Amino acid sequence: MSQPLAILGGAPLRARPFTAWPIFGDPEEQRLLRALRSGKWGKLNGLEVAEFEQRFAAMHGAKHGIGVVNGTVSLRIALMAAGIKAEDEVIVPPYTFLATATAVVEANAVPVFADIDLETFNLDPKAVEAAITSRTRVIMPVHIAGQPADMDAIMAIAKRHKLVVIEDAAHAHAALYRQRPAGSIGHLGSFSFQSSKNLTCGEGGIITTSDDALAEACRSIHNCGRISGGLWYEHHVMSANYRLGEFQGAILNAQLERLEAQTQTRDRNGQYLAARLSRLPGIHPQKRPADCTRHSYHLFLFRIDAAAFGAPREAVLQALQAEGVPVCGGYALPLYRQPLFLNRAFGPYLPNASRTLDYAKVSCPNCEKICREQGAWFEQSLFLGPQSDMDDIAQAFERIHEQRAALARFTAATTQKLPG
Numbered sequence: 374m375s376q377p378l379a380i381l382g383g384a385p386l387r388a389r390p391f392t393a394w395p396i397f398g399d400p401e402e403q404r405l406l407r408a409l410r411s412g413k414w415g416k417l418n419g420l421e422v423a424e425f426e427q428r429f430a431a432m433h434g435a436k437h438g439i440g441v442v443n444g445t446v447s448l449r450i451a452l453m454a455a456g457i458k459a460e461d462e463v464i465v466p467p468y469t470f471l472a473t474a475t476a477v478v479e480a481n482a483v484p485v486f487a488d489i490d491l492e493t494f495n496l497d498p499k500a501v502e503a504a505i506t507s508r509t510r511v512i513m514p515v516h517i518a519g520q521p522a523d524m525d526a527i528m529a530i531a532k533r534h535k536l537v538v539i540e541d542a543a544h545a546h547a548a549l550y551r552q553r554p555a556g557s558i559g560h561l562g563s564f565s566f567q568s569s570k571n572l573t574c575g576e577g578g579i580i581t582t583s584d585d586a587l588a589e590a591c592r593s594i595h596n597c598g599r600i601s602g603g604l605w606y607e608h609h610v611m612s613a614n615y616r617l618g619e620f621q622g623a624i625l626n627a628q629l630e631r632l633e634a635q636t637q638t639r640d641r642n643g644q645y646l647a648a649r650l651s652r653l654p655g656i657h658p659q660k661r662p663a664d665c666t667r668h669s670y671h672l673f674l675f676r677i678d679a680a681a682f683g684a685p686r687e688a689v690l691q692a693l694q695a696e697g698v699p700v701c702g703g704y705a706l707p708l709y710r711q712p713l714f715l716n717r718a719f720g721p722y723l724p725n726a727s728r729t730l731d732y733a734k735v736s737c738p739n740c741e742k743i744c745r746e747q748g749a750w751f752e753q754s755l756f757l758g759p760q761s762d763m764d765d766i767a768q769a770f771e772r773i774h775e776q777r778a779a780l781a782r783f784t785a786a787t788t789q790k791l792p793g
C-alpha cells in the first residue's frame with residue numbers, strides 16, 4: 374500500500390509548484406521600454422499593435438487582424454460587423470465563459486443555447502441545427518479549452534441556412550483544425566489576451582477575418598465609427614474607442630515569439646496525460662477527434678465518474694488538490710442557469726424579447742451533467758513543464774483511485790458533520 378492520501382494526513386505526492394504564468398523576460402522589457410520611450414502610446418500612431426495585428430493574423434491564417442481591448446468586445450464588434458439586428462438570434466454553447474453569451478446581449482441580440490457533446494465538450498452540430506429558427510443569424514462556436522469545434526459540420530449548416538459563423542477562439546491560440554488555424558475557418562474569429570490566456574498581455578483581444586468588407590467594418594466600429602479616408606471627427610456607425618494600446622501590443626509581440634514552442638509543449642504534454650489518464654477507471658479526458666490536428670490546451674478538460682471512485686467529484690478534486698495538483702471543477706452552471714439569464718437582467722438590452730424569453734425552460738442535458746457532476750480542468754501552465762510533471766498528475770490520480778475506499782469513508786464522515 375502506498376502513502377496515505379494527503380487529504381488524510383499523508384505527505385503530498387507533489388511538493389514543488391508547477392510552471393508559473395505568465396512567462397516573460399528581456400524581450401518583453403525591451404519592447405515595453407521602446408514603446409514607452411517612443412512617446413507613441415496609442416495604436417493610431419504607434420508601431421507595436423500594427424505589427425502584432427499583422428503577425429497574429431498571418432500566423433492564424435487570416436488576412437486581417439483588428440486589435441481591441443478584450444475578447445468580449447471583439448465578439449460584440451464581430452457581431453455588429455456581421456450586421457446583427459435587434460433580437461436576431463445567435464446560437465452559442467452553454468459550456469463557456471459568460472462573455473460568449475453576454476457579448477450577444479450587448480449586441481442587442483438573443484443568445485440561443487445549443488447543447489454540447491458529452492465527450493468533446495464542444496457544440497453538438499445536431500443541437501445547432503435543431504436550434505435554428507427564422508430569426509437565427511449567427512452561429513458562434515467556442516473552441517472549448519483549445520480543441521476546435523466540429524467546424525466542417527458547423528460551416529455546412531451555416532451555408533445551408535445562410536448564417537454567419539463567428540469563432541470564439543478565446544481558448545484556441547495556435548490550435549489547428551485539419552491543419553487550419555482556429556479563427557480562420559468561420560467568417561470572423563475572436564481571441565482574448567486576458568491574463569490566463571495562452572497568449573496574454575493582461576487584457577486584450579483581436580478579431581481575425583479574411584473578408585475585406587468585414588475587416589473594414591470591424592476597424593470602423595473599434596475606432597469610433599471612423600472610415601478610412603474620412604475626417605477625424607466624422608463618425609459613421611454606432612461604435613466607440615475599443616482600440617488595443619501600444620504597451621499591450623509590445624508585450625504581445627514579445628509573447629508571440631514564445632507561442633509556437635509553448636503550444637508544442639502543451640500539446641505534447643496534454644496528449645501524454647490524456648493517454649495515461651484514459652487508462653484509469655472513472656477518468657475521461659476530453660475526447661479528441663482526428664480533425665483536431667493541434668490542441669492548444671488552454672484547459673485540460675476531463676470528466677470524473679463518481680461511481681468509479683465511490684466519492685463525488687468534489688471529494689476527488691479536493692484529494693487531488695491536497696496531493697499538490699491545482700485543479701478546478703470548471704464552469705459550475707450552464708450559462709442559461711446563471712441568475713443573469715434566469716432573471717433576464719439585461720439592463721437596457723433586449724427590451725421586447727425580455728418579456729417572452731424564458732431561460733428556465735432551456736435544457737441541455739450534457740452540459741448540465743458536466744457542470745453538476747462530472748466536469749473538471751487543469752490550467753494551461755501545468756502543461757509547460759517536463760513530462761515528469763504529467764507523471765506526477767497521473768500518479769496523484771492513481772493514488773486516489775487506489776485508496777478510494779478510504780476517501781469514500783472520509784467523505785461520508787465529513788459530509789455527515791456538515792451543519793444543516
Ligand SMILES: Cc1ncc(COP(=O)(O)O)c(C=O)c1O
Binds near residue numbers: 444543567
Ligand atoms: C470562451 C471565452 N470567450 C470570451 C472570453 C472573453 O475574453 P475577455 O476576458 O478578454 O473579455 C473569454 C475569457 O475568459 C472566454 O474564456
